[in-house]
Structures are given as structure tokens and as C-alpha cells.
Amino acid sequence: MSGLKFTVEQIVWQEVPGEVSLAFLFSGCPLRCKGCHSADTWKEGIGTELTEEYLKGRLKRYRGLISCVLFMGGEWQPEALQKMLAIVAQEGLKACLYTGLDREELEAVSDGILPYLTYLKTGRWQME
Ligand code: SF4
Numbered sequence: 001m002s003g004l005k006f007t008v009e010q011i012v013w014q015e016v017p018g019e020v021s022l023a024f025l026f027s028g029c030p031l032r033c034k035g036c037h038s039a040d041t042w043k044e045g046i047g048t049e050l051t052e053e054y055l056k057g058r059l060k061r062y063r064g065l066i067s068c069v070l071f072m073g074g075e076w077q078p079e080a081l082q083k084m085l086a087i088v089a090q091e092g093l094k095a096c097l098y099t100g101l102d103r104e105e106l107e108a109v110s111d112g113i114l115p116y117l118t119y120l121k122t123g124r125w126q127m128e
Pocket of ligand 1: 039
């Protein structure tokens with residue numbers, strides 16, 4: 001499987017309350033929720049690869065300006081995501097994951113992700 005690829009990278013203020021976050025939206029979400037706002041990113045392999053070097057460079061550049069890193073998805077590549085979370089932790093930043101899974105499903109995918117998270121937003125998008 002290819003590495004984690006993102007289609008959007010931006011600094012966000014609202015998505016994680018009280019934090020200034022560097023956010024990455026990953027492509028390849030397999031859940032296919034009806035009404036998904038990011039359906040254009042479902043296709044696996046589109047976007048730019050998030051390498052460890054790239055993330056480290058970004059965190060260096062934004063040092064002192066951000067307090068958190070938000071990953072939107074990526075739990076379908078748990079090992080790669082865990083590596084990125086470890087880098088975030090090394091920088092002393094908080095981490096947030098938006099996942100379409102619930103907590104139990106996420107634990108089933110990987111028990112290595114949760115310990116790194118300061119914030120977790122779970123659950124599939126529901127149209128209503
Ligand atoms: S989990 Fe999120 S990104 Fe994935 S299909 Fe559902 S709403 Fe879209």
C-alpha cells in the first residue's frame with residue numbers, strides 16, 4: 001500500500017477548540033459515508049505523500065505558532081499514522097484525529113494510535 005497521502009494541508013482555528021492546528025486531510029477513506037463532505041478524496045493514492053521528513057520540516061517551520069496537529073483520517077494505514085503521531089509528540093505538540101470509526105473500532109485497528117491522541121473525534125458522517 002502507498003504511504004499516507006494528503007489532499008489538503010492548512011492551519012485551522014475552529015476544528016480543534018482552543019488550539020491552532022496544522023491539519024492534514026488524507027485521501028483514501030474506505031468508509032464511503034453518504035453525504036461525506038470529502039467524497040472527492042475517497043480515491044486512494046491521490047495527493048501528496050506525507051513523509052516523516054516533510055512533517056518534521058513543517059513542524060519546524062510552524063514552531064511556536066501551532067499547538068496541535070490534526071489528522072483527518074489515515075487510520076486505515078495505522079503504522080504510518082502512528083509514525084506521524086510519534087513525530088508530533090516529539091515536538092511537544094498535541095494531536096487530534098478525526099476518524100469515521102468509533103473508539104472500539106479504532107482500538108481494533110491499532111492499539112498504538114490512541115495513546116498519542118489528545119483529542120479524538122469519532123463516528124461516521126450522518127446526513128441527518
Ligand atoms: S469517514 Fe469521514 S471522510 Fe470517510 S467517508 Fe465518512 S465522512 Fe467521508
